Amino acid sequence: METSLVLKNGLAGGGVSGRSTTWAPDGPEPLSWGLKEALRLVLETIRPLPAEEVPLVESVGRMAVADLFSLVNSPAMDSSRKDGFAVASGDIAGATESDPVQLSVSGTLAAGDKSDIPLCPGTTVRVLTGARIPAGVDAVVAEEYVVRKGNTILFGSPIRPGKNVLFRGSDISMEHRIVGAGQLISPLVAGLLAAGGYSTVPVRKTPTVGIVGTGDEIVKPGTPLKDGQLYASNIVTLAGWCKKYAMPSRMTTVKDDYDALYDTLKALSEETDALITSGGAWMSDRDFVAQAFDELGWRKLFHRIRMGPGKAVGFGMLGNKPVFVLAGGPPSNLMGFLQIALPGLQALCGHADPGLPTITARLAQDIKDGKKDWSDFYYGKLEAGDDLPLFHPMKKRIRLAGIAETTAVARVPEGEETLLAGSVISVQRIE
Numbered sequence: 001m002e003t004s005l006v007l008k009n010g011l012a013g014g015g016v017s018g019r020s021t022t023w024a025p026d027g028p029e030p031l032s033w034g035l036k037e038a039l040r041l042v043l044e045t046i047r048p049l050p051a052e053e054v055p056l057v058e059s060v061g062r063m064a065v066a067d068l069f070s071l072v073n074s075p076a077m078d079s080s081r082k083d084g085f086a087v088a089s090g091d092i093a094g095a096t097e098s099d100p101v102q103l104s105v106s107g108t109l110a111a112g113d114k115s116d117i118p119l120c121p122g123t124t125v126r127v128l129t130g131a132r133i134p135a136g137v138d139a140v141v142a143e144e145y146v147v148r149k150g151n152t153i154l155f156g157s158p159i160r161p162g163k164n165v166l167f168r169g170s171d172i173s174m175e176h177r178i179v180g181a182g183q184l185i186s187p188l189v190a191g192l193l194a195a196g197g198y199s200t201v202p203v204r205k206t207p208t209v210g211i212v213g214t215g216d217e218i219v220k221p222g223t224p225l226k227d228g229q230l231y232a233s234n235i236v237t238l239a240g241w242c243k244k245y246a247m248p249s250r251m252t253t254v255k256d257d258y259d260a261l262y263d264t265l266k267a268l269s270e271e272t273d274a275l276i277t278s279g280g281a282w283m284s285d286r287d288f289v290a291q292a293f294d295e296l297g298w299r300k301l302f303h304r305i306r307m308g309p310g311k312a313v314g315f316g317m318l319g320n321k322p323v324f325v326l327a328g329g330p331p332s333n334l335m336g337f338l339q340i341a342l343p344g345l346q347a348l349c350g351h352a353d354p355g356l357p358t359i360t361a362r363l364a365q366d367i368k369d370g371k372k373d374w375s376d377f378y379y380g381k382l383e384a385g386d387d388l389p390l391f392h393p394m395k396k397r398i399r400l401a402g403i404a405e406t407t408a409v410a411r412v413p414e415g416e417e418t419l420l421a422g423s424v425i426s427v428q429r430i431e
Contacts, residue, residue: 033305034414035339035375040316042340046322048271048350049205050295060190061246062203063350064179068217071197073169078133079111080362081164085146085153086125086137089163092155100147100154109134124153133165140164165420172196204350207273209242211235212264213253213291214280215328220253233400234326234333241337247345256280262292269318270295276341279328281312290314291324298323305413306374310336315344322348330400335377338409338430356409356428361391366418367412369390369396376412382427391427407431 031040051065080086081244087103095101106123109115111130119125119136127133129142138161147154161275171192172178177188178196185203213235221231239249249274254264260321269275280289281303290303296318303314303325313336316324324341326333340354346354362385367378378393379402391410394402408427412419419425 013300033302034373035305035307036414038302038305038307038313038315038344039340042322042344043354045301045315045317046344046347047320049207049348051202052205053202055198055200056190056194056198058405059185059193059201059203060187062185062206063348063352064181064185065202067177068179068183068193068196068198068201070176070178070195073174075166075168075197076166079166079244080129080131080133080140081166082140082142083128084126084140084142084164085155086119086127086134086140087155087159088119088136089139089159089161091121092141093158095155096160096264097156097335100156101152101154103136105151105153138165150326155313163410180285180352182350184351205273207245207247207345207348208271209249209345210237210268210272210275211238211242211251211278212250212261212268212275213251213278214256214261215253216256218253221334222324234328234330237330237334237418238276238278238326238337241342242345245342245346245349247349256288258288258292261288263297265292266296269321269323272321273348274345275299275318275323275324276337277324278326278333281314281325281327293318293323293325305340306337307339308371308374308376310339310377312336313340315340330403331379334403335409338428339377356429356430358426359389359408361385361389361408361410361425363410363419363420363421363423363425364390364392367393367410368417372417373413373414378410378412380408380410380427381405381407382407382429388424393427 009214022076028225080319088278091103092101094394103124105126107116107117108126109131110128113131116132117134119134125134125137140163141155141159142164172195178187178192213232217229218232219225219229219235225406239251243250250268252264254260265275277289278376280287293316298316298318300314300316304311305313310327311334312332322344324344326336326341345356361382379398380391380393382389382391391408393410408429410425410427
Protein backbone atom coordinates (compact mmCIF):
# COMPACT_ATOMS: atom_id res chain seq x y z
CA MET A 1 0.00 0.00 0.00
CA GLU A 2 2.13 2.78 -1.31
CA THR A 3 1.69 6.36 -0.20
CA SER A 4 2.36 8.93 -2.91
CA LEU A 5 3.43 12.51 -2.29
CA VAL A 6 2.61 15.15 -4.87
CA LEU A 7 3.47 18.80 -4.47
CA LYS A 8 0.96 21.23 -5.96
CA ASN A 9 2.08 24.84 -6.20
CA GLY A 10 -1.29 26.30 -7.07
CA LEU A 11 -2.59 27.79 -10.29
CA ALA A 12 -0.84 30.80 -11.68
CA GLY A 13 -2.88 33.83 -12.38
CA GLY A 14 -5.99 34.67 -10.42
CA GLY A 15 -9.38 33.08 -10.13
CA VAL A 16 -11.85 31.20 -12.22
CA SER A 17 -14.46 33.34 -13.87
CA GLY A 18 -17.56 33.81 -11.74
CA ARG A 19 -15.99 32.26 -8.64
CA SER A 20 -15.57 34.33 -5.50
CA THR A 21 -12.11 34.24 -3.94
CA THR A 22 -12.96 36.12 -0.77
CA TRP A 23 -15.12 35.11 2.15
CA ALA A 24 -16.67 37.43 4.67
CA PRO A 25 -18.72 35.38 7.17
CA ASP A 26 -20.75 37.13 9.80
CA GLY A 27 -18.59 35.52 12.46
CA PRO A 28 -17.58 32.15 13.85
CA GLU A 29 -20.24 29.52 14.27
CA PRO A 30 -21.31 28.95 17.85
CA LEU A 31 -19.55 25.97 19.43
CA SER A 32 -22.78 24.09 19.95
CA TRP A 33 -21.34 20.63 19.38
CA GLY A 34 -19.62 18.72 22.15
CA LEU A 35 -17.20 15.90 21.38
CA LYS A 36 -19.64 13.14 22.29
CA GLU A 37 -22.38 14.53 20.04
CA ALA A 38 -19.98 15.25 17.19
CA LEU A 39 -18.48 11.77 17.25
CA ARG A 40 -21.90 10.16 17.41
CA LEU A 41 -22.93 12.17 14.35
CA VAL A 42 -19.82 11.00 12.47
CA LEU A 43 -20.42 7.34 13.27
CA GLU A 44 -24.14 7.53 12.50
CA THR A 45 -23.53 9.23 9.16
CA ILE A 46 -20.71 7.15 7.66
CA ARG A 47 -21.60 3.87 6.01
CA PRO A 48 -18.97 1.13 5.53
CA LEU A 49 -17.53 0.54 2.08
CA PRO A 50 -18.75 -2.50 0.12
CA ALA A 51 -17.34 -5.97 0.63
CA GLU A 52 -14.77 -7.79 -1.45
CA GLU A 53 -13.34 -11.31 -1.41
CA VAL A 54 -9.57 -11.38 -0.87
CA PRO A 55 -6.90 -14.07 -0.39
CA LEU A 56 -6.53 -14.99 3.26
CA VAL A 57 -3.11 -13.38 3.79
CA GLU A 58 -4.37 -10.11 2.28
CA SER A 59 -7.21 -10.03 4.80
CA VAL A 60 -4.83 -9.25 7.68
CA GLY A 61 -5.58 -5.78 9.02
CA ARG A 62 -9.01 -5.74 7.36
CA MET A 63 -12.51 -6.03 8.81
CA ALA A 64 -14.55 -9.18 8.41
CA VAL A 65 -17.85 -8.46 6.67
CA ALA A 66 -19.77 -11.31 8.29
CA ASP A 67 -19.47 -13.95 10.98
CA LEU A 68 -17.15 -16.68 9.70
CA PHE A 69 -17.58 -20.22 11.01
CA SER A 70 -15.15 -23.11 10.73
CA LEU A 71 -15.77 -25.30 7.69
CA VAL A 72 -13.90 -28.29 9.14
CA ASN A 73 -12.74 -29.90 12.34
CA SER A 74 -9.09 -29.22 13.12
CA PRO A 75 -7.47 -31.59 13.66
CA ALA A 76 -9.71 -33.76 11.53
CA MET A 77 -8.90 -36.82 13.65
CA ASP A 78 -7.58 -37.70 17.09
CA SER A 79 -3.80 -37.31 16.94
CA SER A 80 -0.75 -37.64 19.15
CA ARG A 81 0.75 -34.65 20.95
CA LYS A 82 4.02 -36.50 21.54
CA ASP A 83 6.50 -38.91 20.08
CA GLY A 84 5.73 -42.02 22.11
CA PHE A 85 3.65 -45.15 22.41
CA ALA A 86 -0.11 -45.41 21.98
CA VAL A 87 -1.83 -47.59 24.56
CA ALA A 88 -5.12 -48.53 26.08
CA SER A 89 -4.73 -46.98 29.54
CA GLY A 90 -6.37 -50.00 31.17
CA ASP A 91 -3.55 -52.25 29.86
CA ILE A 92 -0.94 -50.47 31.98
CA ALA A 93 -3.11 -49.50 34.95
CA GLY A 94 -1.10 -51.68 37.32
CA ALA A 95 2.35 -50.74 36.06
CA THR A 96 5.07 -49.83 38.59
CA GLU A 97 8.80 -49.27 38.33
CA SER A 98 9.44 -52.50 40.20
CA ASP A 99 6.87 -54.44 38.21
CA PRO A 100 6.54 -52.82 34.76
CA VAL A 101 4.00 -53.87 32.16
CA GLN A 102 5.53 -55.19 28.96
CA LEU A 103 3.89 -54.61 25.55
CA SER A 104 5.21 -55.43 22.10
CA VAL A 105 5.37 -52.86 19.29
CA SER A 106 2.98 -53.75 16.49
CA GLY A 107 3.92 -50.91 14.13
CA THR A 108 4.66 -47.22 13.69
CA LEU A 109 2.47 -44.32 12.59
CA ALA A 110 3.72 -40.86 11.57
CA ALA A 111 1.86 -37.62 10.86
CA GLY A 112 0.12 -37.84 7.51
CA ASP A 113 -0.02 -41.63 7.34
CA LYS A 114 -3.36 -42.67 5.92
CA SER A 115 -3.21 -46.27 7.14
CA ASP A 116 -4.31 -47.37 10.59
CA ILE A 117 -2.84 -49.96 12.96
CA PRO A 118 -5.59 -51.14 15.29
CA LEU A 119 -4.39 -51.87 18.81
CA CYS A 120 -4.34 -55.58 19.62
CA PRO A 121 -4.21 -57.07 23.14
CA GLY A 122 -0.69 -57.06 24.55
CA THR A 123 0.62 -54.52 22.04
CA THR A 124 1.44 -50.84 21.69
CA VAL A 125 1.83 -48.68 18.58
CA ARG A 126 4.80 -46.38 18.10
CA VAL A 127 3.38 -42.91 17.19
CA LEU A 128 5.10 -39.70 16.19
CA THR A 129 3.78 -36.21 16.92
CA GLY A 130 0.71 -35.51 14.80
CA ALA A 131 0.10 -39.15 13.95
CA ARG A 132 -3.37 -40.67 13.87
CA ILE A 133 -4.46 -42.26 17.15
CA PRO A 134 -5.07 -45.97 16.39
CA ALA A 135 -8.40 -47.61 17.09
CA GLY A 136 -8.58 -48.87 20.68
CA VAL A 137 -6.07 -46.30 22.00
CA ASP A 138 -7.00 -43.71 24.63
CA ALA A 139 -3.56 -42.38 25.70
CA VAL A 140 0.02 -41.86 24.55
CA VAL A 141 3.02 -42.44 26.81
CA ALA A 142 5.89 -40.08 25.89
CA GLU A 143 8.98 -42.03 24.85
CA GLU A 144 11.12 -40.61 27.68
CA TYR A 145 8.93 -42.45 30.23
CA VAL A 146 9.43 -45.95 28.88
CA VAL A 147 12.26 -48.44 28.55
CA ARG A 148 12.72 -50.12 25.20
CA LYS A 149 14.22 -53.55 24.82
CA GLY A 150 14.18 -54.50 21.17
CA ASN A 151 10.55 -54.84 20.16
CA THR A 152 9.32 -54.81 23.76
CA ILE A 153 8.33 -51.64 25.67
CA LEU A 154 8.37 -51.52 29.47
CA PHE A 155 5.86 -49.18 31.10
CA GLY A 156 6.75 -48.33 34.71
CA SER A 157 3.68 -46.26 35.65
CA PRO A 158 -0.03 -45.98 34.75
CA ILE A 159 -1.47 -43.20 32.57
CA ARG A 160 -4.79 -41.42 32.65
CA PRO A 161 -7.13 -41.69 29.66
CA GLY A 162 -6.70 -38.83 27.17
CA LYS A 163 -3.08 -38.06 28.15
CA ASN A 164 -1.10 -36.66 25.19
CA VAL A 165 -4.05 -37.07 22.81
CA LEU A 166 -5.13 -34.09 20.68
CA PHE A 167 -8.78 -34.85 20.08
CA ARG A 168 -10.61 -34.22 16.85
CA GLY A 169 -11.71 -30.57 16.65
CA SER A 170 -9.55 -29.53 19.65
CA ASP A 171 -8.05 -26.54 17.83
CA ILE A 172 -11.30 -25.61 16.18
CA SER A 173 -14.52 -27.51 15.74
CA MET A 174 -16.90 -27.55 12.81
CA GLU A 175 -19.23 -24.50 12.76
CA HIS A 176 -17.35 -22.75 15.58
CA ARG A 177 -17.39 -18.97 15.02
CA ILE A 178 -13.85 -17.88 14.25
CA VAL A 179 -14.41 -14.18 13.66
CA GLY A 180 -17.38 -11.84 14.00
CA ALA A 181 -18.65 -9.20 11.61
CA GLY A 182 -16.68 -5.98 12.07
CA GLN A 183 -13.80 -7.76 13.81
CA LEU A 184 -10.22 -7.08 12.81
CA ILE A 185 -8.48 -10.02 11.18
CA SER A 186 -5.09 -10.32 12.86
CA PRO A 187 -2.26 -12.63 11.74
CA LEU A 188 -3.31 -15.10 14.45
CA VAL A 189 -6.95 -14.99 13.37
CA ALA A 190 -5.88 -15.49 9.75
CA GLY A 191 -4.04 -18.63 10.82
CA LEU A 192 -7.14 -19.89 12.60
CA LEU A 193 -9.22 -19.18 9.50
CA ALA A 194 -6.75 -21.25 7.49
CA ALA A 195 -7.13 -24.10 9.99
CA GLY A 196 -10.89 -23.68 9.65
CA GLY A 197 -10.77 -24.33 5.90
CA TYR A 198 -10.63 -20.81 4.40
CA SER A 199 -8.38 -19.67 1.57
CA THR A 200 -10.28 -16.46 0.78
CA VAL A 201 -12.50 -14.34 3.02
CA PRO A 202 -14.98 -11.47 2.55
CA VAL A 203 -13.74 -8.17 4.03
CA ARG A 204 -14.57 -4.50 3.73
CA LYS A 205 -12.84 -2.63 0.97
CA THR A 206 -10.01 -0.48 2.23
CA PRO A 207 -10.55 3.26 1.65
CA THR A 208 -7.99 5.35 -0.15
CA VAL A 209 -7.67 8.59 1.81
CA GLY A 210 -6.85 11.90 0.16
CA ILE A 211 -4.82 14.22 2.42
CA VAL A 212 -4.43 17.88 1.47
CA GLY A 213 -2.05 20.22 3.28
CA THR A 214 -2.73 23.92 2.70
CA GLY A 215 -0.56 27.00 3.09
CA ASP A 216 2.02 29.08 1.26
CA GLU A 217 4.53 28.22 3.96
CA ILE A 218 4.56 24.40 3.63
CA VAL A 219 6.77 22.52 1.17
CA LYS A 220 7.43 18.93 0.28
CA PRO A 221 9.99 17.17 2.53
CA GLY A 222 13.35 17.13 0.79
CA THR A 223 12.84 20.47 -0.93
CA PRO A 224 15.27 23.24 0.10
CA LEU A 225 13.59 25.58 2.59
CA LYS A 226 13.25 29.28 1.95
CA ASP A 227 12.75 31.89 4.63
CA GLY A 228 9.38 31.48 6.31
CA GLN A 229 8.79 27.95 4.98
CA LEU A 230 8.48 24.65 6.79
CA TYR A 231 8.12 21.04 5.78
CA ALA A 232 4.64 19.51 5.44
CA SER A 233 4.94 17.28 8.50
CA ASN A 234 1.22 17.14 9.33
CA ILE A 235 0.23 15.30 6.18
CA VAL A 236 3.07 12.82 6.62
CA THR A 237 1.87 12.12 10.18
CA LEU A 238 -1.71 11.65 8.99
CA ALA A 239 -0.63 9.39 6.14
CA GLY A 240 1.41 7.38 8.66
CA TRP A 241 -1.67 6.84 10.78
CA CYS A 242 -3.60 5.73 7.71
CA LYS A 243 -0.84 3.26 6.87
CA LYS A 244 -0.91 1.95 10.45
CA TYR A 245 -4.56 1.05 9.90
CA ALA A 246 -3.95 -0.45 6.44
CA MET A 247 -5.48 2.48 4.54
CA PRO A 248 -3.52 3.75 1.51
CA SER A 249 -3.32 7.50 1.13
CA ARG A 250 -2.58 10.15 -1.44
CA MET A 251 -0.91 13.29 -0.13
CA THR A 252 -0.71 16.66 -1.77
CA THR A 253 -0.03 20.26 -0.77
CA VAL A 254 -1.59 23.40 -2.18
CA LYS A 255 -0.88 27.11 -1.80
CA ASP A 256 -3.24 29.59 -0.19
CA ASP A 257 -5.02 30.14 -3.49
CA TYR A 258 -8.76 29.52 -3.62
CA ASP A 259 -8.89 28.30 -7.21
CA ALA A 260 -5.97 25.95 -6.70
CA LEU A 261 -7.55 24.58 -3.53
CA TYR A 262 -10.94 24.11 -5.17
CA ASP A 263 -9.43 22.27 -8.14
CA THR A 264 -7.26 20.09 -5.91
CA LEU A 265 -10.15 19.07 -3.66
CA LYS A 266 -12.40 18.39 -6.63
CA ALA A 267 -9.84 16.20 -8.37
CA LEU A 268 -8.81 14.31 -5.27
CA SER A 269 -12.40 13.71 -4.19
CA GLU A 270 -12.99 11.89 -7.47
CA GLU A 271 -9.99 9.62 -6.93
CA THR A 272 -10.34 8.71 -3.25
CA ASP A 273 -12.91 7.40 -0.76
CA ALA A 274 -12.42 10.06 1.93
CA LEU A 275 -10.76 13.47 2.24
CA ILE A 276 -8.76 15.11 5.03
CA THR A 277 -7.60 18.70 4.87
CA SER A 278 -4.83 20.08 7.07
CA GLY A 279 -4.79 23.84 7.63
CA GLY A 280 -7.07 26.60 6.40
CA ALA A 281 -9.75 25.52 8.85
CA TRP A 282 -10.28 28.68 10.87
CA MET A 283 -11.50 32.17 10.06
CA SER A 284 -8.59 34.13 8.58
CA ASP A 285 -8.71 35.76 5.16
CA ARG A 286 -6.72 32.84 3.70
CA ASP A 287 -8.70 29.99 5.25
CA PHE A 288 -10.56 28.82 2.17
CA VAL A 289 -11.24 25.17 2.98
CA ALA A 290 -14.85 25.42 4.16
CA GLN A 291 -15.72 27.82 1.33
CA ALA A 292 -14.27 25.43 -1.25
CA PHE A 293 -16.27 22.54 0.17
CA ASP A 294 -19.38 24.73 0.17
CA GLU A 295 -18.94 25.34 -3.55
CA LEU A 296 -18.26 21.65 -4.16
CA GLY A 297 -21.62 20.95 -2.53
CA TRP A 298 -20.71 19.18 0.67
CA ARG A 299 -23.29 18.51 3.35
CA LYS A 300 -21.63 20.07 6.36
CA LEU A 301 -22.55 18.35 9.61
CA PHE A 302 -20.38 20.45 11.90
CA HIS A 303 -17.35 22.71 11.87
CA ARG A 304 -15.76 23.54 15.21
CA ILE A 305 -16.60 21.70 18.42
CA ARG A 306 -15.97 22.11 22.14
CA MET A 307 -12.68 20.25 22.22
CA GLY A 308 -9.17 21.41 22.89
CA PRO A 309 -6.81 21.14 21.20
CA GLY A 310 -8.59 20.63 17.89
CA LYS A 311 -11.71 22.80 18.14
CA ALA A 312 -11.52 23.74 14.44
CA VAL A 313 -12.28 20.18 13.35
CA GLY A 314 -15.07 19.84 10.81
CA PHE A 315 -16.97 16.98 9.21
CA GLY A 316 -19.29 16.63 6.27
CA MET A 317 -20.22 14.45 3.32
CA LEU A 318 -19.25 15.18 -0.27
CA GLY A 319 -21.70 12.91 -2.03
CA ASN A 320 -21.20 9.61 -0.21
CA LYS A 321 -17.61 10.38 0.79
CA PRO A 322 -16.67 11.65 4.26
CA VAL A 323 -14.68 14.87 4.53
CA PHE A 324 -12.69 15.89 7.61
CA VAL A 325 -11.39 19.42 8.12
CA LEU A 326 -8.42 19.75 10.48
CA ALA A 327 -6.52 22.74 11.81
CA GLY A 328 -2.93 23.32 10.73
CA GLY A 329 -1.29 23.55 14.18
CA PRO A 330 0.28 20.15 14.93
CA PRO A 331 -1.36 19.57 18.36
CA SER A 332 -4.81 20.52 17.05
CA ASN A 333 -4.26 18.72 13.76
CA LEU A 334 -3.39 15.40 15.37
CA MET A 335 -6.01 15.59 18.12
CA GLY A 336 -8.77 16.38 15.63
CA PHE A 337 -7.64 13.41 13.59
CA LEU A 338 -7.43 10.99 16.51
CA GLN A 339 -10.78 11.93 18.07
CA ILE A 340 -12.93 12.54 14.98
CA ALA A 341 -11.31 11.58 11.66
CA LEU A 342 -9.73 8.28 12.68
CA PRO A 343 -12.94 6.81 14.15
CA GLY A 344 -14.76 7.99 11.03
CA LEU A 345 -12.26 6.28 8.75
CA GLN A 346 -12.46 3.14 10.87
CA ALA A 347 -16.25 3.20 10.47
CA LEU A 348 -15.71 3.43 6.72
CA CYS A 349 -13.59 0.26 7.02
CA GLY A 350 -16.38 -1.49 8.92
CA HIS A 351 -14.88 -1.45 12.44
CA ALA A 352 -17.44 -2.61 14.99
CA ASP A 353 -15.87 -0.42 17.70
CA PRO A 354 -14.09 2.58 16.13
CA GLY A 355 -11.59 4.61 18.13
CA LEU A 356 -8.18 4.30 19.73
CA PRO A 357 -7.52 1.42 22.14
CA THR A 358 -7.87 2.45 25.78
CA ILE A 359 -6.29 1.25 29.01
CA THR A 360 -6.70 2.15 32.67
CA ALA A 361 -3.89 4.22 34.18
CA ARG A 362 -3.13 6.25 37.27
CA LEU A 363 -2.58 10.00 36.89
CA ALA A 364 0.93 10.98 37.99
CA GLN A 365 0.19 14.69 38.58
CA ASP A 366 -2.75 17.08 38.78
CA ILE A 367 -4.48 18.45 35.70
CA LYS A 368 -6.15 21.68 36.76
CA ASP A 369 -6.71 23.90 33.73
CA GLY A 370 -9.62 22.15 32.06
CA LYS A 371 -12.69 24.00 30.84
CA LYS A 372 -15.93 22.84 32.40
CA ASP A 373 -17.99 22.77 29.20
CA TRP A 374 -15.19 21.37 27.00
CA SER A 375 -13.41 18.08 26.43
CA ASP A 376 -9.78 18.90 27.21
CA PHE A 377 -7.10 16.51 25.96
CA TYR A 378 -3.55 16.11 27.20
CA TYR A 379 -0.71 14.41 25.43
CA GLY A 380 1.48 12.41 27.77
CA LYS A 381 3.72 9.45 28.51
CA LEU A 382 3.05 6.13 30.17
CA GLU A 383 5.46 4.43 32.53
CA ALA A 384 5.24 1.31 34.66
CA GLY A 385 3.57 1.72 38.06
CA ASP A 386 3.08 -0.45 41.11
CA ASP A 387 -0.45 -1.52 40.19
CA LEU A 388 -1.37 0.46 37.08
CA PRO A 389 0.63 2.29 34.41
CA LEU A 390 1.35 5.91 35.36
CA PHE A 391 0.27 8.67 32.97
CA HIS A 392 2.44 11.80 32.95
CA PRO A 393 0.63 14.67 31.20
CA MET A 394 2.70 17.08 29.12
CA LYS A 395 2.32 20.84 29.04
CA LYS A 396 -0.73 22.15 27.23
CA ARG A 397 1.39 24.14 24.76
CA ILE A 398 3.05 21.09 23.28
CA ARG A 399 4.79 21.13 19.88
CA LEU A 400 6.19 18.58 17.46
CA ALA A 401 9.04 17.22 19.57
CA GLY A 402 6.70 16.61 22.50
CA ILE A 403 4.05 15.05 20.31
CA ALA A 404 6.64 12.64 18.89
CA GLU A 405 7.34 11.37 22.44
CA THR A 406 3.68 10.85 23.30
CA THR A 407 2.50 7.34 24.11
CA ALA A 408 -1.01 8.09 25.37
CA VAL A 409 -3.70 10.77 25.56
CA ALA A 410 -5.90 11.62 28.54
CA ARG A 411 -9.16 13.57 28.55
CA VAL A 412 -10.75 15.86 31.08
CA PRO A 413 -14.39 15.29 30.12
CA GLU A 414 -17.09 17.92 29.89
CA GLY A 415 -18.41 18.83 33.32
CA GLU A 416 -15.01 18.56 35.00
CA GLU A 417 -12.15 21.03 35.31
CA THR A 418 -9.65 19.10 37.41
CA LEU A 419 -8.21 15.62 37.62
CA LEU A 420 -6.13 14.98 40.74
CA ALA A 421 -2.88 13.05 40.95
CA GLY A 422 -3.55 9.46 41.88
CA SER A 423 -6.89 9.36 40.07
CA VAL A 424 -7.59 6.22 38.07
CA ILE A 425 -8.42 7.31 34.53
CA SER A 426 -8.92 5.87 31.08
CA VAL A 427 -6.27 6.84 28.55
CA GLN A 428 -5.97 6.26 24.82
CA ARG A 429 -2.82 4.55 23.63
CA ILE A 430 -1.31 6.09 20.51
CA GLU A 431 1.87 4.07 20.08
